[in-house]
Amino acid sequence: METRSHIQLRALVKVWTAFVVFALYLPVVCGALAGLSKGRYFGFPIRIFSTEWWEKTVASLEIQTLVQNSLLIALIVTLVSVFFAFFGALAFARYDWKGRRLFQKAILLPIFFPQPVLGLALLLWFNALGINPSWQTAVIAHLVWIVPVVTLVIAIQVYSFDPTLEEAARDLGASRWFILKEITLPILWPGIWSGALFAFLLSWGNFPLSLYTAGVDSTIPKWLYSKMVAGYSPMVPALGTMSTLSAATLLLAGGLVITLLRRRRRDV
Amino acid sequence: MSVLTASHEEAAAKPSHLAIPAGLRAAAPVILLLVLGFLAPLVTVAAYAFATPKSFDVFRSFTLANFAAIVEPSNTVWTSFVWSLSYALATTILLAIIAYPIAYGLNRMFGKWAGLVSVLFVFPLFVSENVRLYGWVLFFIKNGVLDGGLKWLGLAGGPEVLYTPGAILFGMLYVYLPFMLFPMTLGLAMIPKDLVDAARDLGAGRLMIWREIELPLAMPGILIGMLLTFVLGAGAIAESKILGGQSVITIAQDIEIAFTYAQNWPLGSALALLLVVIVSGLALFILSRLDLDRILGRR
Numbered sequence: 132m133e134t135r136s137h138i139q140l141r142a143l144v145k146v147w148t149a150f151v152v153f154a155l156y157l158p159v160v161c162g163a164l165a166g167l168s169k170g171r172y173f174g175f176p177i178r179i180f181s182t183e184w185w186e187k188t189v190a191s192l193e194i195q196t197l198v199q200n201s202l203l204i205a206l207i208v209t210l211v212s213v214f215f216a217f218f219g220a221l222a223f224a225r226y227d228w229k230g231r232r233l234f235q236k237a238i239l240l241p242i243f244f245p246q247p248v249l250g251l252a253l254l255l256w257f258n259a260l261g262i263n264p265s266w267q268t269a270v271i272a273h274l275v276w277i278v279p280v281v282t283l284v285i286a287i288q289v290y291s292f293d294p295t296l297e298e299a300a301r302d303l304g305a306s307r308w309f310i311l312k313e314i315t316l317p318i319l320w321p322g323i324w325s326g327a328l329f330a331f332l333l334s335w336g337n338f339p340l341s342l343y344t345a346g347v348d349s350t351i352p353k354w355l356y357s358k359m360v361a362g363y364s365p366m367v368p369a370l371g372t373m374s375t376l377s378a379a380t381l382l383l384a385g386g387l388v389i390t391l392l393r394r395r396r397r398d399v
Numbered sequence: 400m401s402v403l404t405a406s407h408e409e410a411a412a413k414p415s416h417l418a419i420p421a422g423l424r425a426a427a428p429v430i431l432l433l434v435l436g437f438l439a440p441l442v443t444v445a446a447y448a449f450a451t452p453k454s455f456d457v458f459r460s461f462t463l464a465n466f467a468a469i470v471e472p473s474n475t476v477w478t479s480f481v482w483s484l485s486y487a488l489a490t491t492i493l494l495a496i497i498a499y500p501i502a503y504g505l506n507r508m509f510g511k512w513a514g515l516v517s518v519l520f521v522f523p524l525f526v527s528e529n530v531r532l533y534g535w536v537l538f539f540i541k542n543g544v545l546d547g548g549l550k551w552l553g554l555a556g557g558p559e560v561l562y563t564p565g566a567i568l569f570g571m572l573y574v575y576l577p578f579m580l581f582p583m584t585l586g587l588a589m590i591p592k593d594l595v596d597a598a599r600d601l602g603a604g605r606l607m608i609w610r611e612i613e614l615p616l617a618m619p620g621i622l623i624g625m626l627l628t629f630v631l632g633a634g635a636i637a638e639s640k641i642l643g644g645q646s647v648i649t650i651a652q653d654i655e656i657a658f659t660y661a662q663n664w665p666l667g668s669a670l671a672l673l674l675v676v677i678v679s680g681l682a683l684f685i686l687s688r689l690d691l692d693r694i695l696g697r698r
Contacts, residue, residue: 144504151501152519158534161544165537173537175547219429228422235691238429241437243627243682245634247651248671251658255447256440259457275436278429287695332525352527359533359641371530378525
């Protein structure tokens with residue numbers, strides 16, 4: 132039953148959503164334009180387009196180090212956080228145990244926490260332990276925030292998991308390892324892949340934690356920020372756009388793989 | 400087969416009431432990480448907050464001098480607190496209004512497009528906030544996209560909004576939108592559609608359905624979104640640095656200054672501790688009232 136006011140409401144919601152999406156991506160487009168214009172200083176409308184700054188960015192040795200740092204941190208964070216979060220999600224959503232409610236709340240606290248303050252607190256803690264901040268400490272800092280997020284992502288998958296499957300296998304005499312490998316893991320794969328994708332991308336784009344805990348090592352967001360505050364060059368929007376595009380590509384590829392996994396699971 | 404049976408018997412032979420529960424064992428790595436990576440740093444901050452000002456005598460001295468310095472009338476750091484908390488509050492309220500229609504659309508109207516629209520809203524989370532905020536600088540700056548575009552059309556040029564307190568609020572609305580939208584969408588998904596249909600069939604008006612059914616049932620999700628937005632907004636720093644051009648100093652920036660330029664870690668810790676107490680107090684208060692199993696979809 133579609134009344135006229137309902138149709139109007141529907142149109143209004145669609146227009147509003149489209150407008151917000153437009154606003155969401157407008158600055159990304161502005162950055163892309165600035166990275167592709169020829170002059171040293173940005174002016175609109177752009178007079179001459181050129182890929183000069185993209186080439187300079189790709190050729191820069193300093194930026195290659197940044198990319199390596201960001202990649203290394205994101206890869207380690209992904210591997211470790213998926214491992215922690217897989218078991219964390221089982222504890223969150225699958226097992227009934229005494230401390231579960233408390234655990235569910237405790238794990239949310241690092242997410243419900245201002246990240247700059249978390250970064251500074253970690254800096255203090257590392258200092259008290261006598262550890263010099265470097266990219267390794269940035270990995271720890273990322274984990275504190277990303278493991279809870281990935282746990283939630285996997286937990287949502289665990290909720291849709293029928294625990295009687297595990298029990299049936301156990302009754303049939305399957306070992307704990309066999310159950311994990313043949314039953315639990317295959318069912319949870321889509322959630323695990325989503326979690327891994329989240330972990331990588333959140334670490335790749337993280338700025339506040341890296342700023343305070345990476346010490347002298349720099350990551351892409353950290354370097355961009357230092358150049359935004361002092362010493363702008365069109366390499367800043369160029370590198371920003373490249374970083375955004377790589378994240379988008381990864382999200383699309385990862386999303387495709389996960390959709391295929393889910394579809395295959397439904398067919399089986 | 401014999402191997403499998405043996406291990407099964409071995410497992411069954413263990414006295415189950417003495418063993419650590421499977422849940423706790425699975426939770427152990429995460430608990431360890433939270434204790435070492437979250438609790439311990441906060442304890443360090445708390446310890447520093449009571450250390451001698453401008454020293455590094457943590458765990459060796461105890462004084463309230465840092466807190467005394469904060470409440471001293473000549474100290475204007477309280478204005479940073481007021482700014483940050485007001486910004487956080489304004490961001491929370493405005494985003495609730497901005498995100499509600501979108502969350503509603505994602506649940507009820509967009510159909511097969513809902514997935515794509517969600518991805519469009521998730522993606523910005525993976526681009527660091529400074530890159531996105533800097534895009535707005537390029538948009539609003541003199542001879543930037545807005546100003547230059549308007550001039551190109553023969554108009555007077557854009558308004559000067561950059562480096563004002565309003566620009567900071569705008570940046571916060573922009574950065575924290577997904578944090579409001581997704582919990583809200585989960586919340587709205589908790590409303591059973593037949594309940595709404597039943598109420599309509601019995602003659603309830605749209606406003607009444609919204610107030611009596613939809614809003615109460617979606618409240619847990621909305622509350623989580625508001626809490627998350629408020630907490631992150633209270634610790635915001637990049638928005639004021641990039642879009643605000645220091646026109647307003649937020650509390651997170653005061654903390655950062657104490658830790659870096661001023662080298663007064665005890666003072667910075669005292670400020671951070673106050674912020675953490677406000678923010679975590681609120682978070683614990685609201686989270687203790689929510690049933691996470693239901694929100695995340697346990698069957």
